[in-house]
Amino acid sequence: MTTSQLADRLAVRPASVTAMLQKLAAAEPPLVEYHKSRGARLTEAGQRAALAVVRCHRLLELFLHEKLGYAWDEVHDEADRLEHVVGPAMVERLAAALGHPARDPHGHAIPDADLTPIGPAATLLSALPAGCTAVIDQARDDDPALLRQMAALGLLPGITLTVLAEAPATRVTLGARGATPLELPADLVARVAAEPPEFSTLTNRPSKTMPASPFGPSFF
């Protein structure tokens, strides 16, 4: 990662990134390996620290959705604030209370307690060739409007779709066959990933109901 890539992602000035990278590289143990004017990369320790935060964030998202009845487009911001103060003990209690889940409400893998690195994401819808059949795997969690749009279209993790055309616009059919074709917006197909049915661990498990949790929180 270069300094400016990080600055863009974090919506922060490059100078601030430089300062923070220097600090993280000087930490004990160092969390990044930093080569002046040349970019930085996570160390082993840095990757574990990052995975711990990701684990916490995703468990919180699932908790807010499953146990408190939040809609799947509302959980990200709350989790973002909570993730930095939730202690390790609470993370594990949350995991236990949720049954040590493998995925958050958006389909993202939840790192296990050992902080094993998680594999690469599935393929973006925008990269699927026409004729291809795939299972929705995950969607970015930081754009509520995207998530609401997906819910409205019935485009949820676990749903199977078939690509009819990729240009000029992505046209797909949902479900098995014969359903009415949908035209998917370009910004959507660039931020939703899918997998071949034979790879998906979500197939035919159309997630209780990501959007609004109409049944209410599970412990009422």
Place this chain on the structure above:
Amino acid sequence: MTTSQLADRLAVRPASVTAMLQKLAAAEPPLVEYHKSRGARLTEAGQRAALAVVRCHRLLELFLHEKLGYAWDEVHDEADRLEHVVGPAMVERLAAALGHPARDPHGHAIPDADLTPIGPAATLLSALPAGCTAVIDQARDDDPALLRQMAALGLLPGITLTVLAEAPATRVTLGARGATPLELPADLVARVAAEPPEFSTLTNRPSKTMPASPFGPSFF
């Protein structure tokens, strides 16, 4: 409240208190009414802000105990960190998930959603006259050792006790009558409050089991 009283309670230097009081008094709306060199007092808005934090803190404590299986002496610190980042929506969802409870695990009243001020606490055990029968009402939540000691003695909110003697040490019997007398440490009786049975809303409701939650979290 004077500056030094606040400094003591907050374990902070008086100079820091002065600075913060000036800031809170200058806030819009002002949260404290501050008279230079003369002390400060909460404004209406300040009291509401404080009650909102207390409500959040106590709901979190109850949540951690009831839903995540924390022991009652472990919840305070976690709640202290969480209370400042939990948003208003989550507070109300927690309240709903817990059934809009009136008390936290230590017996403290939870302010309602309207932030109605809560009444004065019950009487300290140390102030009960010999011969008096009372129901344990609440205990300070910020001292895990005290809470563990109470649990070990069976001194839980809702438990009825009778004071046999107040000096030189407080001796009590727990439960109805005839039980073996207990001698209570001075630091304990100064931090646990009780009420006359006819005032208590906890009578004969010896709280499922404050200490360890042996049945595990309620939604397993």
Place this chain on the structure above:
DNA sequence: TGGCTAATTTAGGCATGGCTAAATCCAGGC
């Protein structure tokens, strides 16, 4: 009323994590 002591406030620092502006670096084009 003067003065003394304790309480309080002011003045000036430190660390965090952001910022801008200015210097420096470096890679590609000539």
Place this chain on the structure above:
DNA sequence: GCCTGGATTTAGCCATGCCTAAATTAGCCA
């Protein structure tokens, strides 16, 4: 091999919330 422009780093500020040390205030007693 230079030179130039974008990327990067440095230098120097700002706000927060805490600190210490010094000045000030206030209340009490003679």
